[in-house]
Amino acid sequence: MQFIPVLEFALCYALFALSTYAALSTGILSLAAGAFGAVAGFMSVHLLDLGLPFLLVVLCGVVIGAAVSVVVSLPILRLESHYLALATLALVLITRVFVLNVTALTGGAAGMVVSRTVSTWELVLIVALAAWMFARLRRSRYGLAADTVRQDANVAAGLGVNVTQVRRTAMALSGGLAGAGGVMLANVLGYIGPDSYYIHLSFTMLAAVVLGGAFHWAGPIVGAVIFTMLPELLRQFLSHGEAIANGIILILIMIFLPRGLVDPVRFKHWRNRARRGKDDDLGQPVLNAGKGSPRDAVTLPFLIIGRKRGGGE
Template identity: 45%
Template sequence: MSTTALLTTLQFAGVNALFALAIYASLRTGVLSLAPVFFGAVSAFTFGYTAGTVGLSVPLALVVGVGLGAAMGAVTAVLIIRLDSHYLAMATIAMVLIGRVLIINLVEYTGGPTGTLVPGDLGTWAWLIGSLVVACYVMSRLAGSRYGLAADAVREDPAVAQTLAISPRRIQFVGFVISGALGGAAGIFQASFLQYIGPDTFYTHLGFVTLAAVVLGGAFHWAGPVVGAIAFTLLPELLREPMGEYDRVVTGVLLVIIIIYMPRGLVDVRRLRLLRSRGRRRAVDDDATPTPTDRDTTPAQVTT
């Protein structure tokens, strides 16, 4: 792989990491949702229209797009959050399909089937790394907050969470809002890197790829989606030359192996804590084991 191809792949790995964090934001509250793909599409086309046609400044158009993504997350939560888990997941997939239909028909704003051009001002490493740092910082701060603890309780058992005076729907509503903001930012950056978006730019394959990245990296820590997205984006490109057309087969097999033997993903904080505790126990046992000199020493020798 050439250096240019590697850098381009890393750029889209960063965008996929934002999408994966958006899926993780709702998944942490116990909701499997592919709606971030829809949020990304809405924000990306809004960014392209406001920055390209209306003439807003690029930073202001970015703020408008991210804010609209968060608003769409709130509206989505109000409409579908009462559904059961599998019905809710199907509803979010339907949103992605509906989004494609809207993109094709809203020709004045989206360009219709031919798509539209998008300003590439945000397609730089500075904007991408800065957004990833901000997103990771926010997710890390939320992890140890009251919201993070409540989200963990809702994910494990909503009924038990209710007995602890935690409202599952309120927590899931906040998760959808965060997911909408992150998904909107990811869609804007992808559009800015591509400088072109069309009906197939934000489709179901993007949702399944980023969901696989969350599973690969680990859905129990905010760093898991980032690591999974980078690995899942780089691996097919690295395997393409030696494996040819079988690169996706190898990637799928590796994903299945990781799911079987590492069900909590590559980033498993609990596994690391267990390994540390075992290491400490071994160290304590080694210190408590008497040495050969201690064994040979008798009470008589000590008194003499």
């Protein structure tokens, strides 16, 4: 297995998975990461032709993806539940129609060739910056508000949290990450066409978030790396049926680790057991695990309000 090319694809997919996680962290099941990535990816080809450095083009991709996602969020956030998910899925389908028909910008069905200008260390740097940002956001006022909105939007609204604003911020964050991922993927692939950012990408990244863990920012990165590298590893040992083996392994992981590989509640329980030095029953951590987050949905809003008062706002 050629490690470096596989690692590069894993880094690109990690940003798309983080994009899906950013929306999911506020209770939005969005499949629109492919659409945002496509807009930024095709625009990056023209920006690179102008001679702009790659990192500057990535920054432009972040701005383009975030701007498009904010515009899209205006009508989409009026929907709820599966209707919202279907709307984002429709957005991916609409984007492909535009790619096929706006040939002056996208090359149409023939696609566009991309001259590679990125290095592996630049990809690592971008993903590391995204991970650092999520680590900072997790304990911030926005992170606490997003966690509360995800658990119960009605309770959050009743306690003074602006649910629409929090979700719109999450969509902007999702679009920005997808835009950066779209630029990176175009540069790594060397060619982009109508199917480069199609439905399979959105569903794969959603599966990566579920597999890695939807309750911590590290989960999507781990899930994206596994989804990228596992088929390549199996191909070294199996001449046939590696896709079946890949599916079986993923199903087993989901059965025995339903909250994903990265689960703060599980890690907290293991740490508590190690400190006590004895095996006890699961107790309160299991109750928290059933609620979908290690934080309590009732105390979080008061923490947010307390922070606002303490800050003099």
